[in-house]
Amino acid sequence: xxxTLDHAREIMRAARAxxxxxxxxxxxxxxxxxxxxxxxxxxxxxxxxxxxxxxHGKAYGAVMLGMAGSAQMxxxxxxxxxxxxxxxAFGGQVIPVPGGVLVRxxxxxxxxxxxxxxxxxxxxxxxxxxxxxAAGLTGES
Amino acid sequence: xxxTLDHAREIMRAARAxxxxxxxxxxxxxxxxxxxxxxxxxxxxxxxxxxxxxxHGKAYGAVMLGMAGSAQMxxxxxxxxxxxxxxxAFGGQVIPVPGGVLVRxxxxxxxxxxxxxxxxxxxxxxxxxxxxxAAGLTGES
Amino acid sequence: xxxTLDHAREIMRAARAxxxxxxxxxxxxxxxxxxxxxxxxxxxxxxxxxxxxxxHGKAYGAVMLGMAGSAQMxxxxxxxxxxxxxxxAFGGQVIPVPGGVLVRxxxxxxxxxxxxxxxxxxxxxxxxxxxxxAAGLTGES
Amino acid sequence: xxxTLDHAREIMRAARAxxxxxxxxxxxxxxxxxxxxxxxxxxxxxxxxxxxxxxHGKAYGAVMLGMAGSAQMxxxxxxxxxxxxxxxAFGGQVIPVPGGVLVRxxxxxxxxxxxxxxxxxxxxxxxxxxxxxAAGLTGES
Numbered sequence: 421x422x423x424t425l426d427h428a429r430e431i432m433r434a435a436r437a438x439x440x441x442x443x444x445x446x447x448x449x450x451x452x453x454x455x456x457x458x459x460x461x462x463x464x465x466x467x468x469x470x471x472x473x474x475x476h477g478k479a480y481g482a483v484m485l486g487m488a489g490s491a492q493m494x495x496x497x498x499x500x501x502x503x504x505x506x507x508x509a510f511g512g513q514v515i516p517v518p519g520g521v522l523v524r525x526x527x528x529x530x531x532x533x534x535x536x537x538x539x540x541x542x543x544x545x546x547x548x549x550x551x552x553x554a555a556g557l558t559g560e561s
Numbered sequence: 562x563x564x565t566l567d568h569a570r571e572i573m574r575a576a577r578a579x580x581x582x583x584x585x586x587x588x589x590x591x592x593x594x595x596x597x598x599x600x601x602x603x604x605x606x607x608x609x610x611x612x613x614x615x616x617h618g619k620a621y622g623a624v625m626l627g628m629a630g631s632a633q634m635x636x637x638x639x640x641x642x643x644x645x646x647x648x649x650a651f652g653g654q655v656i657p658v659p660g661g662v663l664v665r666x667x668x669x670x671x672x673x674x675x676x677x678x679x680x681x682x683x684x685x686x687x688x689x690x691x692x693x694x695a696a697g698l699t700g701e702s
Numbered sequence: 703x704x705x706t707l708d709h710a711r712e713i714m715r716a717a718r719a720x721x722x723x724x725x726x727x728x729x730x731x732x733x734x735x736x737x738x739x740x741x742x743x744x745x746x747x748x749x750x751x752x753x754x755x756x757x758h759g760k761a762y763g764a765v766m767l768g769m770a771g772s773a774q775m776x777x778x779x780x781x782x783x784x785x786x787x788x789x790x791a792f793g794g795q796v797i798p799v800p801g802g803v804l805v806r807x808x809x810x811x812x813x814x815x816x817x818x819x820x821x822x823x824x825x826x827x828x829x830x831x832x833x834x835x836a837a838g839l840t841g842e843s
Numbered sequence: 844x845x846x847t848l849d850h851a852r853e854i855m856r857a858a859r860a861x862x863x864x865x866x867x868x869x870x871x872x873x874x875x876x877x878x879x880x881x882x883x884x885x886x887x888x889x890x891x892x893x894x895x896x897x898x899h900g901k902a903y904g905a906v907m908l909g910m911a912g913s914a915q916m917x918x919x920x921x922x923x924x925x926x927x928x929x930x931x932a933f934g935g936q937v938i939p940v941p942g943g944v945l946v947r948x949x950x951x952x953x954x955x956x957x958x959x960x961x962x963x964x965x966x967x968x969x970x971x972x973x974x975x976x977a978a979g980l981t982g983e984s
Contacts, residue, residue, distance in 0.1 A: 424606050457610035461602040465565050468812070469598035469737055470766025473791040496783040503783050512790025516783060596737010596892055625893025642919040642926050642939060649935020650896040652793070671891070706888050739892035743884040747847050751880035 421525035423453050423532040427555045428460035431523075431534055435551030436464060439539070447538040447547055450475035454531050456484045464538070471537050477515030478544075479535030482522050484510060486530060488560045489545060492516030519544030522560040523552055534559070562666040564594050564673040568696045569601035572664075572675055576692030577605060580680070588679040588688055591616035595672050597624045605679070612678050618656030619685075620676030623663050625651060627671060629701045630686060633657035660685030663701040664693055675700070703807040705735050705814040709837045710742035713805075713816055717833030718746060721821070729820040729829055732757035736813050738765045746820070753819050760802030760826075761817030762795050763788075768812060770842045771827060774798035801826030804842040805834055816841070844948035846876050846955040850978045851883035854946075854957055858974030859887060867962040870970055873898035876955045879907045887961070894960050900938030901967075902958030905945050907933060909953060911983045912968060915939035942967030945983040946975055957982070 428451035439447040446464035448471035453459050463471050482488055485506070487495070496503040496516045507514045518541040523532040534552060536544040545561040552559035569592035580588040587605035589612035594600050604612050623629050626647070628636070637644035637657045648655045659682040664673040675693060677685040686702040693700035710733035721729040728746035730753035735741050745753050764770055767788070769777070778785035778798045789796045800823040805814045816834060818826040827843040834841035851874035862870040869887035871894035876882050886894050905911055908929070910918070919926040919939045930937045941964040946955040957975060959967040968984040975982035 422606075425603060429603070453610065455610050457604075458602060458613040459604050461599060462566060462570070463598075463600050468766060468768030469594065469596055470768075470792065472599040473766075474788065477787065477791045496781075500783045500786075504786055507787055507790045512787075512793070515787045515791060517781070517787075594737065596735065596739055598737055625891060625896075627891030627893075640919075640940070642923045645923075645927055646900065646930055646935075646938045646940075647897065649930045650900045650938060651893065652935070707885060711885070735892065737892055739886075740884060740895040741886050743881060744848060744852070745880075745882050751876065751878050754881040 431551035434554030438550035444539040474537040475535040478520030481514035482520035483533035489520035521548040572692035575695030579691035585680040615678040616676040619661030620674040622655035623661035624674035630661035713833035716836030720832035726821040756819040757817040759797030764802035765815035771802035854974035857977030861973035870961040897960040901943030904937035905943035906956035912943035944971040
């Protein structure tokens, strides 16, 4: 199964709706496909201008490593030099904290990742998960 | 005046609708704000995975230089080494061809840029312009 | 509201005057607009030659993340790998310590940032704030 | 003799005054010292946001190569691959066109360079020269 633009748009819509429902800061949402390439992105009004790099980095690390943001953070806490080295290998594009969420289809295959930034890392992850569920898919944060 | 996410979403919707109307290849559309920072992006199903870099590069060059894609292309034809050097100065992020379209408000101020890629450069520019007009703004391609 | 060159010049003048008043080391002052792009810079005689990169990095991180230098430093102390990763995502351009000060207009909107370097981080921040206040704006250090 | 911040401020003031006198587009002016390091910069209101990279690149190429902008352009016309290779060696930071002007003291020694961008390359160079002359120094464009 392949993540489509319709999936991505529904994920962004529902993630942002979750942010409004929870009263979060303005969110930015990036959706990447199974190859780590950008499918769609939205930055809400009022978000800082550099939020794309953060949202992208959360999703990119997740899909390229096959590890969700919390697993990456645990590894970074245990072995900071390892995640620093990983980042070197990926051109500095990996942001290893919650808010980077793997997207799986019904067979369990990773078909992409979502990166959300703007509030606390945990709230970012909750918004991403809400978006993925709304699109009928399974998230791993 | 500031480009909002609602503007960006309408620009992407209408640019893609123009692509469907004209029977173009799958399009990718990037919308950048007045500071050259990404506001929104959509890549249609069937587009090549690397299309974000192209759409972004068209819009980025336009807004950072204050020159639309055709003006950049004219300069690149006349002085190829100049546009190559400009690209070096901007980290290789500038794609100097049509499809990078400046967005102006009613006072004439540049408030952002749109980059479209997927079909011929001229068709890409036409789709970008259609999107900008649909959002009630003025485009310079 | 947009930060103008006149604002920037007044900020640099008053920040430097504060440095002279407090007897600080030679200062360098960078002023960035709301999109993270350089508006103006001055390096005082006697400052080390590489001070632009530091002043710029303090201001750049502030405006791109929407976080002043002290908030960035707190995050860097708590999660060093996070700020290291953020820096990778921004091409190594972020300096997460005091002296990077957000500039807000009367509505509270971030309209740019000031980066000062040359003395202790706290003195750098004090000089930046003095500059911002002299220009009739509000700083968040 | 060393280029001071006072020199740089006078150069920027007079270059910008020349631009206003000639009715040029908004200008951006970078002043680099003899080591190729940024001393001062100003971007006039209405200039495109990315103008720092261009102004800097013109001045940087001039001082690092010891060749003014027109000499670099002549070389680029004759051997485009040479200037492309030079740019590779300097991290893409060289813009080889007029508007990059060497600054010499009364002994003929290069003590820095000025880069101006915003109008035609020749007008940019004229504004830079006017600034250098106003500061009591000699320019080579």
